[in-house]
Amino acid sequence: MIMEDTIAAIATPPGEGGIGIIRISGENAKKILDTVFAPANSTIVENRKMSYGTIVDPFSQKVIDEVLSVYMKGPKTYTVEDVVEINCHGGMVPLRRTLELVLKHGARMAEPGEFTKRAFLNGRLDLSQAEAVIDVIKAKTDKTFDVALNQLEGIFSKKIKEIRKLLVDVLVNITVNIDYPDEDIEEITYDKLEQDLSLVRKAVAGLIKSADTGRILQExxxxxxxxxxxxxxxxxxxxxxxxxxxxxxxxxxxxxxxxxxxxxxxxxxxxxxxxxxxxxxxxxxxxxxxxxxxxxxxxxxxxxxxxxxxxxxxxxxxxxxxxxxxxxxxxxxxxxxxxxxxxxxxxxxxxxxxxxxxxxxxxxxxxxxxxxxxxxxxxGGKVSQSDSVMVTNVRHKNLLMSAEKSVDDAIEMTKKKEALEFIEIDVNSSYEALGEIIGETVQDDIINEVFARFCLGK
Missing domain, CATH: 3.40.50.300 (P-loop containing nucleotide triphosphate hydrolases)
Structure with a gap:
């Protein structure tokens, strides 16, 4: 899913510093760079190689700044699109003038978090990994950083996917027994169903148990x-x-x-x-x-x-x-x-x-x-300091609690040996709730709300 427009923003914090970076992403990123950037020793900007030169207004031929720039061809980039980063002097004036020139020649101003949002929409990150980007940036201690980095690397997502796989197996067995009752297949027993759902509940409860500690590490x-x-x-x-x-x-x-x-x-x-x-x-x-x-x-x-x-x-x-x-x-x-x-x-x-x-x-x-x-x-003896999977996000905790409740309801109906069709509804609800954590079943308004918390340029 490649976006049609090209976005740009200042990717470094405001203020004075040694370097400030303009980030550009989209199909016209290279074209915009070729328009505003004059390489010092070559007329060709090579893929994934830093080039030294100047930012020049093509109409007035006025030099805006002396920079280093790099072009990275998609899909092996942060957004999976063509990406350009221009390393300017780290003051507000050179950054503002360079960004204005980039916007003037085909880019639009990026929304908060839009670069990471494109990484999510293009399949490079799932939603929980994208949320971890903020946590990595805002980490106040080494432990907080380590937990956020583990989530960014997909360890938490892997755990959620493992639990969803258990639910998929349960759903498949239920569906087969509902749709093909007369076929020569292994009939699912209520004892086996309760056993499988109890494994799911234990895994979900373990993640919820880490949430209070995770909140403290985060906040x-x-x-x-x-x-x-x-x-x-x-x-x-x-x-x-x-x-x-x-x-x-x-x-x-x-x-x-x-x-x-x-x-x-x-x-x-x-x-x-x-x-x-x-x-x-x-x-x-x-x-x-x-x-x-x-x-x-x-x-x-x-x-x-x-x-x-x-x-x-x-x-x-x-x-x-x-x-x-x-x-x-x-x-x-x-x-x-x-x-x-x-x-x-x-x-x-x-x-x-x-x-x-x-x-x-x-x-x-x-x-x-x-x-x-x-x-x-x-x-509190509930969570080890070395635990790599820890829930630090309130959205994740709420969805895990919703998934747990649905599994509890399914287990209760299984004990009463109620119709498989009713049990299937709760199992599917749990599956959907876990899918919202990693963005596989999430609605657009939730996605927009998540990325609205990002800073510009990320």
């Missing part, structure tokens, strides 16, 4: 550090960041607003929020900061509650503990270098589900344990 883990004033919240943030980001003093209430920073903890992207100390106060500004602290607390994926283990539990501590019962939390008993009056056993009785760690921010003890526990709580 980042929201971690809120809470506690009373002067218990070590800002010190923990500084230790995790390895820099003095938050002001640390012995004066309670130094942090009056939330401080947010992004970091990577052993490959996990984390959005860390240091909150104002929660206490009773008449200070209007501090009150506003405390309200924002409570808001961060409610929206966090993980709460790190820091307590001063050298002081008896206060009313504020008890109120926070009460709210932590339903939250995924790490309780940090800080200042163990001083005389302790609060111990792990005491907190464990109040919060049996919480992880409790003893630390000394002053002596930097226990920081690594906090990092290890964050990693453990993200993966």
């Amino acid at each position: 980042g883990l929201n971690v809120a550090i809470i506690g009373k004033p002067n218990v070590g919240k800002s010190s923990l943030m500084n230790n995790l960041l390895n820099e003095a980001r938050a002001i640390v003093t012995e004066i309670p209430g130094t942090t009056r607003d939330t401080i947010e920073e992004h970091l990577s903890i052993k490959g996990i992207p984390v959005r860390l929020t240091d909150t104002a100390g929660i206490r009773e106060t008449d200070d209007l500004i501090e009150k506003m900061g405390i309200e924002k602290s409570k808001e961060s607390f409610n929206h966090a994926d993980l709460v790190i509650f820091i307590m001063d283990s050298s002081r008896e539990l206060s009313q504020e501590d008890l109120e926070i503990i009460e709210h932590l019962e339903q939250q995924k939390a790490i309780v940090v008993l800080n200042k163990i270098d001083l005389k302790q009056v609060v111990f792990c056993e005491q907190i464990a009785e109040m919060l049996p589900k919480a992880v409790i760690i003893e630390t000394s921010m002053e002596k930097q003890q226990g920081i690594d344990l906090i990092e290890d526990k964050i990693v453990d709580m993200v993966y």
Whole structure:
């Protein structure tokens, strides 16, 4: 499916840099290059060879920029079409002038994601691989990048296709038994049908189980550090960041607003929020900061509650503990270098589900344990850090859940030995839902929505 028109866009981020690239794709890409590009030492631009020369306006003969350009003949290109890339100087003026000249001589401005959309429509990538292109670009950590790259290389797609193949086998057996009941064929049994569908359900459920971890790897883990004033919240943030980001003093209430920073903890992207100390106060500004602290607390994926283990539990501590019962939390008993009056056993009785760690921010003890526990709580024993197939896309998760429900319904009807025609409907629904993930059964509006999230030039 080759598009009739030729598209062009700036493929590099805006701003100043060493190089900026104009990308052109379509059947007229080579013709446009020959019109605007003057090679320095040859009159011929060879396929897949970089050529040095200038971009020249063919009407005024004005030199626009000194460039390197390459022509790549389809179908062995990113879009499966003829592709040209012009490497200009990395400023907005040379890029803009070169693009204007390209558009003037036969190309149109590409829509966001249109180059990757053409790669999908022309069969080079399936839809999940195309979506992985964005994830590769936006990856914040090595682990996030590795997961996105695996999806781009088709490992996730391969898993989906394997599951669909199991469903195809089930559908074939059902169809044969419905259409040719009197022929000499192996009759499908309800036990065999239930067994085959259970294999499908197990495979789909395994992918869904990875989705929460995948979402965190993709979007980042929201971690809120809470506690009373002067218990070590800002010190923990500084230790995790390895820099003095938050002001640390012995004066309670130094942090009056939330401080947010992004970091990577052993490959996990984390959005860390240091909150104002929660206490009773008449200070209007501090009150506003405390309200924002409570808001961060409610929206966090993980709460790190820091307590001063050298002081008896206060009313504020008890109120926070009460709210932590339903939250995924790490309780940090800080200042163990001083005389302790609060111990792990005491907190464990109040919060049996919480992880409790003893630390000394002053002596930097226990920081690594906090990092290890964050990693453990993200993966939760459900997903291995080395797993190559991980669901990171909300669209994929929703479709997997839809496929799982259809399979569950089919299994339930199989147990009741209902008519094969009814079972076939649910099996086919599951097959269609999985097909939407890789783009084999997806509608045009979904395709357009997916590629609308891309940047120009990709």
